[in-house]
Amino acid sequence: MKRIKKLCLYAAIALSTGIVGCNLFNPTESANIDSTDTDALTYEGYIHFRNAEYTLAREYFERTLAVDSTISEAWYGLAKSVLNQQKLNVFEMLKYANSKDGQSAFMTMDDSTANHYKSGIDSVMKVLIPFIERDTTGRTDGKVTFKTISASYTVLHLTKAALLLRSNAQDLTKLFSVSGTSINVDWASLKDVGEKSVELFETLGDIGGAIKADPTIATEVIRSYVPEAALLSDSGLTVATEAMASYMVTASEAVTSNEDAILAYTSIGDMIDSDGDGCIDEEITDGFDNDGDGLVDEDMRTNKALVYETNFLHHKPGQVASIKTGEGYEYVDIDGNGTPNDDAERTFFNPNSNDRDAAGDHRIAAFVTGFTWSATGEQLKNAMDLAAKDTDVSNIQYPLQWRKENIGGCWNNYTEEAFLKWFEGRNK
Structure with missing residues (x-):
């Protein structure tokens, strides 16, 4: 309290109710204030403010700023005058x-x-x-x-x-x-x-x-x-x-x-594998690479703006304790294993956010225990980029076996039938 x-x-x-102390100003004490005398104009504004004459005070502060917009005390007085005019x-x-x-x-x-x-x-x-x-x-x-x-x-x-x-x-x-x-x-x-x-x-x-x-x-x-x-x-x-x-x-x-x-931010994701690793909406927008593929928050970004972990400043927003289920999320099979929303797809390997922070490991359990990437670094990024851009199911450039061999990860769970469904909802 x-x-x-x-x-x-x-x-x-x-x-x-408060006003900046008069000792902050250098008033001229002149009855006729010069239109360019910002000290005097500001001081006069605070005199009117003290007398609850907010309209007049506002006029003097505005006159001050018209001459010199760098005077912060005039901005401050103007804000307080408007606030009181509005009876807030x-x-x-x-x-x-x-x-x-x-x-x-x-x-x-x-x-x-x-x-x-x-x-x-x-x-x-x-x-x-x-x-x-x-x-x-x-x-x-x-x-x-x-x-x-x-x-x-x-x-x-x-x-x-x-x-x-x-x-x-x-x-x-x-x-x-x-x-x-x-x-x-x-x-x-x-x-x-x-x-x-x-x-x-x-x-x-x-x-x-x-x-x-x-x-x-x-x-x-x-x-x-x-x-x-x-x-x-x-x-x-x-x-x-x-x-x-x-x-x-x-x-x-x-x-x-x-x-x-x-x-x-307001929806779980776009239910599309945006980065080409075969995992659908595997990330949450927490500023970390949860699946260990070197990309940050990739599938949760509907504008497909991929961010590499090596170029990302970790701002640690929210430090969410777990992935919250939401409308539609229960129908998403993130890892392509045929079971939507299983526990491993929505649980961090380190349950406690502070432990994750200390270890620098913010991955989701499914990607800690269940996946091996077939390549690392730039090679993996390049292969995923090729897979992500291969969106025309009538003219597939990189078949499922190629994706398993060159990317691995979630692709290892796909059947040919599931692979064809991967193309649904994508631009050709």
């Missing part, structure tokens, strides 16, 4: 995040309040987003930084995410879960969000960026929006929050560059 009170005080001071209350945002009877208060919020918060947050973001873009590219004076506002920014975006989900009858607090020492994101639960899905992914990416700017203070926010976070220690929550943030940023960037990438 003390921690939440501390957060509320911090957030309220940062965005609601940080205390209430945190209050709505609290769960009661198994759901957050966002779910019982009336529509008018929800619309008020959504439009208000969008208005504030029109100021904060360009400020953050400037700050993170070194185009401000650095007196106020993204880190300064990261906790409040996180509150705003988590509230926006909650409202986006609320409109689809989904509770934000159910999006996150704690498993061991990790915070997982249930991307599959977002598959029915519809037209708001891209905006939601972008919002989650913004949350991840804010958390990465100041992980320590951001964890205090997470405790409010993720009920199970109470199970983690302060240091454990910081580590888990950083990992979760990296995962959300990665997902957002993927979706921003290609909207089809949403399917890679």
Whole structure:
């Protein structure tokens, strides 16, 4: 409770009632402010802000930035002025995040309040987003930084995410879960969000960026929006929050560059062997090579963008404890042995995520115990690439026996009948 009170005080001071101390400025004390005197214009803006004259304060901050867009204190004051103009209350945002009877208060919020918060947050973001873009590219004076506002920014975006989900009858607090020492994101639960899905992914990416700017203070926010976070220690929550943030940023960037990438996160996979090793949707999007073929997350990427392990930066997102079954997944025979969804296809060889991390072994049990690749390194990659591109069943270039001899792995389980079915759903 003390921690939440501390957060509320911090957030309220940062965005609601507090102002930057006057000692940060160099006012001219002149009654006639020169239109190019940015120190005086900014100072005057804070005087009006202190007097709750938010429209006037906003005008002075905007005049400052029109002269010099590097003045971070003017950006900060402008954001606070807009926030107060919109009558947004940080205390209430945190209050709505609290769960009661198994759901957050966002779910019982009336529509008018929800619309008020959504439009208000969008208005504030029109100021904060360009400020953050400037700050993170070194185009401000650095007196106020993204880190300064990261906790409040996180509150705003988590509230926006909650409202986006609320409109689809989904509770934000159910999006996150704690498993061991990790915070997982249930991307599959977002598959029915519809037209708001891209905006939601972008919002989650913004949350991840804010958390990465100041992980320590951001964890205090997470405790409010993720009920199970109470199970983690302060240091454990910081580590888990950083990992979760990296995962959300990665997902957002993927979706921003290609909207089809949403399917890679919200569905189990495309049920197609994308890399030519004969295994169908064997990977999960956890940032590791689970099947030991040297490729990372290959079959779970619907855009077929293959990533080689040697070129991949392990960001350890989520550190999922096991592969969660989902709609359709139970019908996928990953290894081609004729038994869909057997235990070996959805269980890690090392059950504990920390043990996997320590050993550097994130493979799925089926590929640890059941498969031998016929080649290694570049030779295997080349053979798989040839097999993956051989998609016309009426003109097969590389028959099953060739695949068994040059690739091995899952191909060893195929019959000729199963081999012909491999071509279904592929572009010729």
